[in-house]
Amino acid sequence: MTTATERSVPKPVFTDAEAGAKEFPDSRARRFNYFVPQKRKQTHYEDVTVEVQPDPRHYLAQGWLYGFSDGKGGYPLDWTVLKAWGSDRPEPERGPGTGGQGYEWPAHGWHEFRDPNEEWELSLYRYNANVVRQLQANVDAAKQAKAFAQWNPNWVRFVQQHVGAWMHVDHGLGLYLFANANRRGPTNMHNTAIAVNSMHLIRAAQDLALYQLTLSEEVEGFDGTAHLETWNSDPAWQGVREMAERLTATGDWAEAVFAANVVFQPLVGELFRSQLVMQAAPRNGDFVTPTVVGAEEYDFSERDLRYTRAIFELLTNDREFAEHNSRILNTWLADWTGQAIGAARAMQPLWSQPDAKPARFEDALDRVKSRFAGVVEDLSLDLPKELER
Amino acid sequence: MSRQSVAKAHQKIQELSWEPMYHQPVSHYGTDYTFRKAQKKDPLKQVLRSYFPMQEEKDHRVYGASDGAIRGNMFRQVQERWLEWQKLFLSIIPLPEISAARAMPLLFRNVPNPELHNGQAIQMIDEVRHSTIQQNLKRLYMNNYIDPAGFNSSLRNFQNDYCGTIGRQFAEGFITGDAITAASIYLTIVAETAFTNTLFVAMPAEAAANGDYLLPTVFHSVQSDESRHISNGYATLLMALADEGNHQLLERDLRYAWWNNHRVVDAAIGTFIEYGTKDRRKDRESYAEMWRRWIYDDYYRSYLVPLEKYGLVIPHDLIEESWNQIWHKGYVHEVAQFFATGWLANYWRIDPMTDKDFEWFESKYPGWYDRYGKWWENYNRLSTPNGHHPIVAEDVDYQYPHRCWTCMVPCLVREDMVMAEVDGQWRTYCHEACRWTDVEAFRPVYQGRQTPNMGQLIGAREWETLYHGWNWADVVSDMGFVRDDGKTMVAQPHLNLDDPKKMWTLDHLRRMPNLQSPNVLLNQMTEEERAAFHANYIKGGPAGRPARD
Numbered sequence: 026m027t028t029a030t031e032r033s034v035p036k037p038v039f040t041d042a043e044a045g046a047k048e049f050p051d052s053r054a055r056r057f058n059y060f061v062p063q064k065r066k067q068t069h070y071e072d073v074t075v076e077v078q079p080d081p082r083h084y085l086a087q088g089w090l091y092g093f094s095d096g097k098g099g100y101p102l103d104w105t106v107l108k109a110w111g112s113d114r115p116e117p118e119r120g121p122g123t124g125g126q127g128y129e130w131p132a133h134g135w136h137e138f139r140d141p142n143e144e145w146e147l148s149l150y151r152y153n154a155n156v157v158r159q160l161q162a163n164v165d166a167a168k169q170a171k172a173f174a175q176w177n178p179n180w181v182r183f184v185q186q187h188v189g190a191w192m193h194v195d196h197g198l199g200l201y202l203f204a205n206a207n208r209r210g211p212t213n214m215h216n217t218a219i220a221v222n223s224m225h226l227i228r229a230a231q232d233l234a235l236y237q238l239t240l241s242e243e244v245e246g247f248d249g250t251a252h253l254e255t256w257n258s259d260p261a262w263q264g265v266r267e268m269a270e271r272l273t274a275t276g277d278w279a280e281a282v283f284a285a286n287v288v289f290q291p292l293v294g295e296l297f298r299s300q301l302v303m304q305a306a307p308r309n310g311d312f313v314t315p316t317v318v319g320a321e322e323y324d325f326s327e328r329d330l331r332y333t334r335a336i337f338e339l340l341t342n343d344r345e346f347a348e349h350n351s352r353i354l355n356t357w358l359a360d361w362t363g364q365a366i367g368a369a370r371a372m373q374p375l376w377s378q379p380d381a382k383p384a385r386f387e388d389a390l391d392r393v394k395s396r397f398a399g400v401v402e403d404l405s406l407d408l409p410k411e412l413e414r
Numbered sequence: 415m416s417r418q419s420v421a422k423a424h425q426k427i428q429e430l431s432w433e434p435m436y437h438q439p440v441s442h443y444g445t446d447y448t449f450r451k452a453q454k455k456d457p458l459k460q461v462l463r464s465y466f467p468m469q470e471e472k473d474h475r476v477y478g479a480s481d482g483a484i485r486g487n488m489f490r491q492v493q494e495r496w497l498e499w500q501k502l503f504l505s506i507i508p509l510p511e512i513s514a515a516r517a518m519p520l521l522f523r524n525v526p527n528p529e530l531h532n533g534q535a536i537q538m539i540d541e542v543r544h545s546t547i548q549q550n551l552k553r554l555y556m557n558n559y560i561d562p563a564g565f566n567s568s569l570r571n572f573q574n575d576y577c578g579t580i581g582r583q584f585a586e587g588f589i590t591g592d593a594i595t596a597a598s599i600y601l602t603i604v605a606e607t608a609f610t611n612t613l614f615v616a617m618p619a620e621a622a623a624n625g626d627y628l629l630p631t632v633f634h635s636v637q638s639d640e641s642r643h644i645s646n647g648y649a650t651l652l653m654a655l656a657d658e659g660n661h662q663l664l665e666r667d668l669r670y671a672w673w674n675n676h677r678v679v680d681a682a683i684g685t686f687i688e689y690g691t692k693d694r695r696k697d698r699e700s701y702a703e704m705w706r707r708w709i710y711d712d713y714y715r716s717y718l719v720p721l722e723k724y725g726l727v728i729p730h731d732l733i734e735e736s737w738n739q740i741w742h743k744g745y746v747h748e749v750a751q752f753f754a755t756g757w758l759a760n761y762w763r764i765d766p767m768t769d770k771d772f773e774w775f776e777s778k779y780p781g782w783y784d785r786y787g788k789w790w791e792n793y794n795r796l797s798t799p800n801g802h803h804p805i806v807a808e809d810v811d812y813q814y815p816h817r818c819w820t821c822m823v824p825c826l827v828r829e830d831m832v833m834a835e836v837d838g839q840w841r842t843y844c845h846e847a848c849r850w851t852d853v854e855a856f857r858p859v860y861q862g863r864q865t866p867n868m869g870q871l872i873g874a875r876e877w878e879t880l881y882h883g884w885n886w887a888d889v890v891s892d893m894g895f896v897r898d899d900g901k902t903m904v905a906q907p908h909l910n911l912d913d914p915k916k917m918w919t920l921d922h923l924r925r926m927p928n929l930q931s932p933n934v935l936l937n938q939m940t941e942e943e944r945a946a947f948h949a950n951y952i953k954g955g956p957a958g959r960p961a962r963d
């Protein structure tokens with residue numbers, strides 16, 4: 026005779042532990058109550074990001090617990106020379122009987138920043154997954170349509186060398202500027218937006234590299250490694266390269282983000298991507314490259330520039346340090362604009378390489394300058410005279 | 415993408431890295447380790463073209479399950495005993511996750527192999543995923559579980575309270591100090607490789623047994639990223655081992671990281687799994703059994719020991735001692751008893767143990783009742799206000815413990831407590847290993863060797879000191895653990911929400927004697943008093959019983 030032994034599994038129990046089952050103090054208090062939302066109602070984005078990175082100036086009663094060898098812990102505000110209101114107040118002192126009260130939330134103006142793109146995990150995976158799927162589809166469709174066969178040899182050379190070289194800019198800035206800076210901002214909202222920016226760039230670099238891989242397979246004589254030589258020694262690229270390297274060598278996180286997204290991307294990045302590649306490609310029978318480069322252009326102009334603007338607009342309108350910040354930002358602007366214009370001008374020979382020429386270099390440069398001037402104006406900063414070099 | 419095309423794509427993206435010619439990238443973080451530059455393989459072989467859609471697909475499953483849980487009225491079957499502890503756990507865990515993201519750049523300049531940086535950047539964004547998906551889960555609990563108190567004030571609570579402080583080590587240890595100690599040994603080699611199994615696999619299983627299948631859905635999804643991170647850590651560790659000069663530092667850091675993780679993670683997760691569950695089937699694994707399997711066998715025997723042949727000095731003694739603490743010295747029980755003693759300083763409700771719980775504990779940990787049974791009976795007796803104080807101020811044969819200055823869990827296994835005068839202050843430590851961490855490891859010189867990049871333990875590390883001499887009602891108000899009627903406490907030592915008279919309020923606390931900081935008192939003692947105090951303290955226990963002469 027066999028006996029059926031009962032399997033040992035936890036039994037479901039009716040507990041009625043759902044919202045609204047009972048009335049008692051706090052039974053309806055269903056929102057995070059430790060921060061003030063930017064608008065009237067708190068957003069989903071705010072709920073999943075705000076206050077995850079603590080700050081001893083408001084709540085962190087026992088202070089930071091682990092420090093670097095100099096004794097500084099957490100996220101020191103002096104990792105940038107820019108300041109938000111309240112930054113100069115000392116951290117509350119703690120000792121026997123002091124209690125744990127800090128300054129009233131938010132304690133300083135850095136906490137007022139919200140990413141206008143409202144990036145968190147759900148949004149960032151959805152967005153980037155869509156981009157890579159769309160790119161893959163574009164390239165596959167082009168393959169099937171034999172679209173690459175129309176390219177003339179000069180254009181093939183242009184894509185393998187120059188479009189290829191840009192991947193190094195994306196990769197270098199993505200890792201060593203933006204990923205690096207995700208440790209350095211004063212709030213979780215800064216650092217999360219910066220981390221997302223980093224992934225845009227690293228993805229764009231890989232998009233270009235994989236595009237090159239496809240072209241090596243599809244286009245007769247396409248040299249998939251030509252971009253290395255161009256990046257390493259083509260004089261037209263050395264200004265860009267030096268600037269990219271200097272950006273990654275910048276210690277102040279806010280300066281690095283500002284110089285990259287307010288100066289370098291509009292004056293050099295958009296000049297190359299929008300004014301050169303996207304203009305020249307169709308005339309040379311290439312309808313695919315603009316979609317690859319355009320994805321990155323969209324990342325920057327519609328997302329990365331937006332959050333960057335929000336960070337710096339707060340600082341130039343700060344109720345305590347507007348003048349201090351504007352003075353420093355204007356200095357940075359002058360310094361980096363001079364270098365960006367130099368890098369842009371060094372690229373001029375690229376304009377004469379395709380068979381079918383894009384718009385004149387000077388016209389292209391004028392267009393990005395006026396776009397740049399608009400960004401600078403939005404931030405209430407001064408247009409630097411270095412722009413006219 | 416097919417496997418073959420991923421491999422080819424991965425090969426191709428190796429062309430992306432380049433050597434700077436004009437300016438070196440900024441080097442913000444120091445280490446005393448040295449690395450030789452050598453051609454390395456990226457252990458992840460992950461390209462973003464397949465990574466992003468893969469993660470999006472995982473998200474679909476998680477959010478689909480979330481919708482299903484709400485539509486299916488999951489909260490009608492969730493055990494409050496369990497979900498109350500999630501108020502603590504989910505207030506802690508998003509910070510370690512995001513800190514792991516922030517830790518990745520500590521490695522860029524110090525591990526000079528660009529092949530590894532791709533994997534580190536992916537780990538960075540994985541961790542952003544973990545942090546925000548966990549915040550989102552907590553938000554869902556707040557909106558749908560019967561008692562939102564403690565969820566709704568989660569991040570303020572976590573930052574103000576002593577349990578938060580214990581948990582914060584698990585985050586701050588990743589992002590400060592010597593870059594390799596922090597981001598590699600403490601984070602990836604010990605926290606992720608050893609302890610995420612208990613965090614993200616054992617704990618979700620217990621959640622499911624208590625009617626909550628959302629926590630497992632979210633945390634298994636998180637854990638599925640973890641094997642990549644473990645590979646990152648392993649690659650870095652092998653590189654560190656290649657340089658003989660690092661061996662002494664590796665030995666130091668493994669000792670510190672192992673012991674600290676044991677102290678902190680076993681305290682928290684052990685308590686959730688043993689005291690937060692209603693599943694008392696005798697054949698369900700105890701935390702000790704899980705620990706033996708996941709940590710002792712899978713991590714220690716299978717992962718660490720094989721590294722010995724590369725010159726890694728493994729802290730065999732501390733690993734055996736951790737087991738000894740869990741199995742013979744009741745570490746988890748001592749911690750749970752302490753959390754319940756101090757229920758009034760928390761922001762969740764702690765359910766009393768019943769006869770059924772007692773029976774289970776006795777069968778899993780023979781001798782449990784003799785040690786802890788009486789105290790839990792007292793906890794039950796004192797759980798609703800009836801003219802008496804909360805248990806911490808009643809005579810229940812329990813001596814309020816001193817804090818460990820290093821791990822910030824109190825010195826609960828009384829016989830192990832050690833003291834030292836450091837930087838002008840008398841400090842207590844829960845164990846010799848915690849004394850060593852503060853007095854010897856976190857110093858600019860280690861065993862005669864200059865370690866200028868080693869971090870420091872900083873901060874106001876004993877919570878009680880902040881409130882020395884305060885009335886308990888003011889303490890709880892100061893931390894903000896009060897419900898929206900302005901007087902009922904968030905914390906309660908029972909789960910009864912039906913009868914307002916059974917809920918503790920600030921008024922009950924006003925009548926209590928003031929809070930005293932054990933450390934302040936210790937520092938006021940004379941030399942002789944202190945020696946006598948120590949001799950007496952270490953004769954106390956188990957279960958917090960004062961020494962009997």
Ligand SMILES: [Fe+2]
Nearest residue numbers: 511514541544
């Ligand atoms: Fe994680």
Ligand SMILES: [Fe+2]
Nearest residue numbers: 818821844848
């Ligand atoms: Fe300790």
